[in-house]
Amino acid sequence: MIYRVLLGLLIIVAIAFGYTKVMARIASGIPPVSVEAEHQADHIYVSKDDRMMYLMQDEIVLKSYSIAMGAQWDAGPKQREGDERTPEGSYHIDWRNPRSVAHLSLHISYPDSDDRARGQENGYDPGSNIMIHGLPNGWGALGSLHRLLNWTDGCIAVTNSEMQEIWSFTPNQTPITIVSNWSPNNN
Template sequence: MARIASGTPPAYAAAEQQADSIAVSKSDRKMYLLRGDTVLKTYDIAMGSAWDQGHKQREGDMRTPEGSYVIDWRNPSSIAHLSLHISYPDTTDSAAAAQAGYSPGGNIMIHGLPNGWGAFGRLHTLLNWTDGCIAVTNAEMQEIWSLTPTGTPITIHASWVP
């Protein structure tokens, strides 16, 4: 495989090849790109180091959110290869955090490995190491970028089976 330049976004796949939703199963550490009820692609993922302690509550809790969101913007110049932003916090998340007196956090992304760390490849999935994001290899991030348009719904489940 050719070396992927850091942050170089690939061309988008044809519309009929793109995912129309994303599902994440935290318990299985898997992310699925779906078109209708068909699984197009499955990825092993790393998440926040406190991924198993439930839904993200506040900034710095190292949890990965649970719930229904959308991919609302993309960053081709990310510090983690490429990244797709997940619309956390939504109004419910923000209200719950405000009521408890803290910031809900934000900047939750699907991303590749930190720039310069791409050689770790799939080894990165041995640990949950992010601050709450969903991490894949750089090659996988290239593929996800091309198959997932902005506006794609993403549902992050504690446990989910396709």
């Protein structure tokens, strides 16, 4: 608990001094070279309840990562812009940003047509720009401490070194399934 309080205070102080705005201008990082196609992931699974992400190939776990998500990750799937929820459903990685405000980012194809239709039916914007990303630029030294809080606006966050690895193992169009509870043993 004390770590969460200290981390929260550190973030508040940094924001107060404009550190985040300055650091957002710094380049995200040089993207790594992709691994050979035969070693790349063919699917990503995210288990929200376990706060885990799995890179899979032929139903075998290549890599697994402990993650941070949207601050309201446990309130159900993302519904609207600003709800701080992480989406649930089947999507894919549709583009990547090497100059992101966080250390590298892979865009998840949320919202899909169902998400947009649900938003339109209920009169709200479903949101967008859901990414898998590292830490905000300039915050890499936090490393795994960032996982003490679910701090994103709905994205999936990992450490910078993990993001380097994920970037290299995950080609565009890789399917990603985000669910409340998933285990590689259930697959």
